[in-house]
Amino acid sequence: QTLFHYDEIGLLKPDYKKDNGYRYYSIQQVEIFSVIEMLKKIDMSLAEIKRFLEIKSPKKTISLLSEKEAMMADKIRKMQQIQQIIHNKKLQIESALNLDFNLIKIQQCSAYSYILSPKVTQHTDKFISQLLMNFIKETKEREIDQGYPIGVLLPNSTILNDDYEKFTHFCLRINDPSLMETTYIRPAGDYVVAYHKGSYIHVHETYAKIKAYLATQNYQITGNSIEEYLLDEVSVNGFDNYVTRIMIGVSKC
Numbered sequence: 001q002t003l004f005h006y007d008e009i010g011l012l013k014p015d016y017k018k019d020n021g022y023r024y025y026s027i028q029q030v031e032i033f034s035v036i037e038m039l040k041k042i043d044m045s046l047a048e049i050k051r052f053l054e055i056k057s058p059k060k061t062i063s064l065l066s067e068k069e070a071m072m073a074d075k076i077r078k079m080q081q082i083q084q085i086i087h088n089k090k091l092q093i094e095s096a097l098n099l100d101f102n103l104i105k106i107q108q109c110s111a112y113s114y115i116l117s118p119k120v121t122q123h124t125d126k127f128i129s130q131l132l133m134n135f136i137k138e139t140k141e142r143e144i145d146q147g148y149p150i151g152v153l154l155p156n157s158t159i160l161n162d163d164y165e166k167f168t169h170f171c172l173r174i175n176d177p178s179l180m181e182t183t184y185i186r187p188a189g190d191y192v193v194a195y196h197k198g199s200y201i202h203v204h205e206t207y208a209k210i211k212a213y214l215a216t217q218n219y220q221i222t223g224n225s226i227e228e229y230l231l232d233e234v235s236v237n238g239f240d241n242y243v244t245r246i247m248i249g250v251s252k253c
Contacts, residue, residue: 006036011050015029039052039068042068042072044068081143088147089147092147092148101195101196101243104192104194105192106192107190108188108191112185113174113183114172114173114184116169116170135172136150144172144174145172151228152167154166154227155224164207167227186226186247187223187249189251190219190249191223193246194213195245196246197242198239198241200244203246207246210246218252219253226246226248227244227245227246229242229244
């Protein structure tokens with residue numbers, strides 16, 4: 001049926017037809033058929049393929065194939081990025097499944113780069129949801145999403161004042177800070193790390209536990225807090241199963 005269609009549209013006609021309707025193709029036409037199938041796999045339409053086969057010019061053929069080669073390289077790059085996103089999200093979910101939510105610890109962390117959304121100037125549901133959607137859209141369009149969890153940045157002052165809803169930016173970790181003109185660098189150093197399970201409405205309870213723990217360890221909060229959403233509606237049902245990682249810069253008293 002494929003060959004019948006190619007014959008009808010003039011893409012690949014048989015060398016000759018018998019009176020009984022049988023179509024006969026030459027050995028040389030097998031190569032043409034394989035080229036057609038290859039070009040279809042790189043999303044060329046049959047009309048484009050027909051024009052390509054009518055070129056009959058080595059230079060023009062090379063030019064077109066070079067163009068398609070560049071397109072395939074770009075497609076491979078994009079597919080590799082998607083593969084990286086899938087890999088990082090899988091690791092993120094796997095790690096969240098093995099967490100001890102009662103464990104709070106101080107650990108040495110490397111420096112990480114984050115891109116930031118525009119500053120939050122209103123803490124209304126409408127403003128924040130629109131800001132988040134625009135931020136996600138930008139990271140997709142600029143191909144800088146590498147599969148790390150979306151988070152929020154809370155300045156040191158809001159944590160010390162127990163004002164945990166007043167985050168200033170959405171943030172997203174990236175491996176290459178040169179991807180953006182401006183990035184937030186979370187410096188290397190000591191961080192208290194804890195995990196909040198459940199709705200964000202109750203996140204103050206986890207912060208209270210963090211502060212109580214730091215008091216027993218003779219540490220104080222000196223840096224900002226980054227909250228990353230490890231499990232959300234994508235992978236679990238209901239707010240009660242959400243998991244947020246909290247990381248705050250600290251130092252010895």
